[in-house]
Amino acid sequence: MGDDYPNETSKKRKPTSNSTSYSNMTIAQAEERLNIRLNEVPLISLDEMLATAKHTVKKADVDAMKEKLHERVVEYLEGEGYPAEANPEFKESNVSDLVLIIVLPIVTDSKRKTGRDIRLTREKKIVSTDNTFVGEQEFVVMDRIKITEQKFVCIMEGKRVSTGEGVKQCLLALKDGWENNNLKDSFLYGFVTTGEHREVYRYNGTSFVVTEKFSVLFRGMDKDKKRWVENYTVVVDLLYSVLSDGGIERKDMVLR
Numbered sequence: 001m002g003d004d005y006p007n008e009t010s011k012k013r014k015p016t017s018n019s020t021s022y023s024n025m026t027i028a029q030a031e032e033r034l035n036i037r038l039n040e041v042p043l044i045s046l047d048e049m050l051a052t053a054k055h056t057v058k059k060a061d062v063d064a065m066k067e068k069l070h071e072r073v074v075e076y077l078e079g080e081g082y083p084a085e086a087n088p089e090f091k092e093s094n095v096s097d098l099v100l101i102i103v104l105p106i107v108t109d110s111k112r113k114t115g116r117d118i119r120l121t122r123e124k125k126i127v128s129t130d131n132t133f134v135g136e137q138e139f140v141v142m143d144r145i146k147i148t149e150q151k152f153v154c155i156m157e158g159k160r161v162s163t164g165e166g167v168k169q170c171l172l173a174l175k176d177g178w179e180n181n182n183l184k185d186s187f188l189y190g191f192v193t194t195g196e197h198r199e200v201y202r203y204n205g206t207s208f209v210v211t212e213k214f215s216v217l218f219r220g221m222d223k224d225k226k227r228w229v230e231n232y233t234v235v236v237d238l239l240y241s242v243l244s245d246g247g248i249e250r251k252d253m254v255l256r
Contacts, residue, residue, distance in 0.1 A: 216233075
């Protein structure tokens with residue numbers, strides 16, 4: 001599932017019996033490979049991230065998407081409950097449901113409005129360029145360049161609770177995804193979420209940065225749409241920006 005449209009490099013780079021899975025690596029092993037401590041990734045503001053990754057979608061269309069997503073998220077909360085870590089019935093599958101509800105409409109809208117042939121894939125294997133490491137990500141957005149070639153745009157990692165495991169998986173996937181893209185002057189983005197909270201990582205081939213954590217939900221948002229739209233929808237702006245900027249050489253970017 002998810003690899004029915006493999007990219008050129010993934011055809012050549014399949015995991016072997018000796019490939020080490022991200023999930024089997026300790027935090028210390030991951031930090032050694034990434035050459036950075038997971039809790040020391042430089043922090044940037046949301047405004048700084050948005051200023052670097054600019055999208056081409058009109059503000060009116062972005063605002064319309066925020067209105068649409070409020071209804072979808074409220075339906076999710078009514079159907080599955082609030083995604084609190086203290087809730088014993090709240091599982092990682094619930095996080096995945098919320099990610100899909102928010103991300104899929106934006107991927108579809110961005111594809112229609114920008115002409116970029118992106119697609120959201122599930123359970124996508126990412127193999128390092130030397131076949132040494134392999135990971136499977138629940139959500140990956142790919143840019144379909146041609147029949148035999150795709151580029152990684154962004155990676156999303158959802159966990160039930162906020163731990164280093166989600167960050168570890170995301171950063172390893174960003175490193176291997178960026179190297180598979182083989183685009184020198186480019187960014188690859190990763191979202192780590194527990195459902196209620198998110199943070200966004202960016203990798204340029206040499207260094208990582210991460211945004212401050214931000215919320216996408218609050219209790220009672222069904223009764224206060226205005227508050228949600230004004231204060232909890234930066235994730236929408238970030239997604240439109242990432243889908244325009246990720247996995248593309250910056251010299252090739254066209255901003256309308």
